[in-house]
Amino acid sequence: MNRIFLFFTMIFTAGALHAQTAAVPNMMQTSIDKIKVSSDAGRIIERTFSDVIFRNDSTSSNCWFYHRMSSSNSYRINAFAPSEGVSAINVYVYYKDDNNKWQMSASNSNTGNDVSVRFSPPVTRYYAIVVKGTLRTNINNALFNLIIERE
Amino acid sequence: MYMKSKLFIFIVALGIQGVARAQVSSYDYIKAVCNKITTMDRDMTRRFGDTLVVRRVETGVLSQTTDGLGAYTTRTLYAGKTYLLYVFTDKRVPNLKMNVYAAAGSQWRLMKTVDDNESRNTAADNMYGDYELYALTPDTSLEYKVEIAAPAGNAAAARYGMIIWSKELGTGEASSGSGSGTSGTSGGNAGTTNPTTASGGTYFSTQKKNTCFWDAQQRQYRNCQEEDAATLFVLNANKSIFKHTTDQMTSTYYVQGTEYDNTNKLMKYNVVSDAGNKYMFMVTDDGSYLTIFCEKGNDSYIVKYTVRRRWTE
Numbered sequence: 001m002n003r004i005f006l007f008f009t010m011i012f013t014a015g016a017l018h019a020q021t022a023a024v025p026n027m028m029q030t031s032i033d034k035i036k037v038s039s040d041a042g043r044i045i046e047r048t049f050s051d052v053i054f055r056n057d058s059t060s061s062n063c064w065f066y067h068r069m070s071s072s073n074s075y076r077i078n079a080f081a082p083s084e085g086v087s088a089i090n091v092y093v094y095y096k097d098d099n100n101k102w103q104m105s106a107s108n109s110n111t112g113n114d115v116s117v118r119f120s121p122p123v124t125r126y127y128a129i130v131v132k133g134t135l136r137t138n139i140n141n142a143l144f145n146l147i148i149e150r151e
Numbered sequence: 152m153y154m155k156s157k158l159f160i161f162i163v164a165l166g167i168q169g170v171a172r173a174q175v176s177s178y179d180y181i182k183a184v185c186n187k188i189t190t191m192d193r194d195m196t197r198r199f200g201d202t203l204v205v206r207r208v209e210t211g212v213l214s215q216t217t218d219g220l221g222a223y224t225t226r227t228l229y230a231g232k233t234y235l236l237y238v239f240t241d242k243r244v245p246n247l248k249m250n251v252y253a254a255a256g257s258q259w260r261l262m263k264t265v266d267d268n269e270s271r272n273t274a275a276d277n278m279y280g281d282y283e284l285y286a287l288t289p290d291t292s293l294e295y296k297v298e299i300a301a302p303a304g305n306a307a308a309a310r311y312g313m314i315i316w317s318k319e320l321g322t323g324e325a326s327s328g329s330g331s332g333t334s335g336t337s338g339g340n341a342g343t344t345n346p347t348t349a350s351g352g353t354y355f356s357t358q359k360k361n362t363c364f365w366d367a368q369q370r371q372y373r374n375c376q377e378e379d380a381a382t383l384f385v386l387n388a389n390k391s392i393f394k395h396t397t398d399q400m401t402s403t404y405y406v407q408g409t410e411y412d413n414t415n416k417l418m419k420y421n422v423v424s425d426a427g428n429k430y431m432f433m434v435t436d437d438g439s440y441l442t443i444f445c446e447k448g449n450d451s452y453i454v455k456y457t458v459r460r461r462w463t464e
Binding site: 025027028029031032035036039044045046047048049050051052054055061062064065066138139140141143 | 176177178181182185186188189192193205206207208209210211212224225226227397399400402424426427428
């Protein structure tokens with residue numbers, strides 16, 4: 001089954017590479033719009049993520065993102081999700097201390113479904129950025145976006 | 152005059168090169184990557200329908216490593232699903248390879264290197280470099296690392312994009328309209344026959360649900376909320392997968408064990424969701440109720456669905 005799936009997919013991908021963009025999903029369009037604003041402001045987009053917030057997923061296992069950040073730069077970390085699915089979103093920046101325990105370095109102070117964290121790393125290292133969201137009633141999961149940009 | 156012409160041409164050529172460089176800005180590259188993601192997802196969704204679900208989308212920068220350019224990401228992938236990993240680069244990297252690792256304690260174990268050199272870097276599509284695809288069906292739920300690597304000799308940096316879709320086992324080919332009905336019937340993996348479309352599935356349409364929360368002090372379920380719930384549960388013929396469709400979404404639950412409760416005349420199904428959460432589904436013999444129990448200590452709750460109709464196909 002695996003092979004058949006991959007086979008069909010590969011055939012299709014070859015064709016899709018020549019496909020023209022039609023309707024752009026809201027998620028990516030929102031990212032592109034934000035990236036345009038950031039680029040115009042001189043910020044460098046280092047990374048973007050989209051993943052899923054699940055209801056009852058207390059570990060947020062799919063919402064941990066590891067990114068190396070330099071102490072010589074400051075960063076803007078922006079997480080957002082469609083308001084029809086997510087009522088609130090929170091962003092946390094963690095690092096592992098010498099005892100291999102997670103310590104929080106920063107979190108967002110604003111509220112809503114589009115929040116940002118300004119972060120100036122004290123040390124150059126990999127940091128874990130964790131996104132947690134509150135789903136609206138009757139919503140079991142929702143896509144969210146995360147943009148990490150260098151100021 | 153001849154010298155002036157040469158100088159002029161030289162300056163014009165320099166200018167053109169400068170314009171050409173300016174035309175492909177950092178924003179252009181990342182916008183192209185985002186557009187490629189959108190296009191790929193749209194086309195894949197068109198082909199595989201609702202059986203293919205985006206789980207992760209990522210863009211980033213391939214930066215210098217000791218071996219060339221590289222980047223990696225990690226994500227938990229769950230047993231019982233097939234994941235399609237798709238990575239690609241912008242045109243500055245015409246050849247990439249994808250390494251897929253599984254967590255092994257505190258180490259990473261290399262599972263697969265994919266380097267099929269499938270670049271279609273044509274004039275009509277000239278913002279993109281190479282891409283690689285890999286379909287993975289985890290035996291166990293683990294954290295996996297996807298590494299994108301490009302050999303030395305490429306540009307100083309480049310952008311990459313990645314999509315991870317998940318797909319229910321054995322359903323994609325069936326919905327694609329091609330494959331001559333071969334979905335899930337070959338490949339040799341035990342348990343990968345097309346369970347959700349096999350004959351004999353049991354359907355439960357629901358009309359109401361009553362959600363009650365555990366009151367640790369009273370030691371009983373209280374604070375019940377009843378509401379209309381027009382939903383559909385489908386238990387496949389093999390009794391290995393529940394699909395639950397609401398007006399918002401479809402969720403999948405994998406049956407890990409069953410037990411018949413002779414006292415209460417109901418069948419218990421221990422299930423795990425595609426998010427990795429465990430529940431117990433209980434179906435009464437007469438098919439009038441389907442109850443979901445979530446054990447979370449003092450946060451436990453039950454959701455009791457009133458079944459409008461039960462039937463098999």
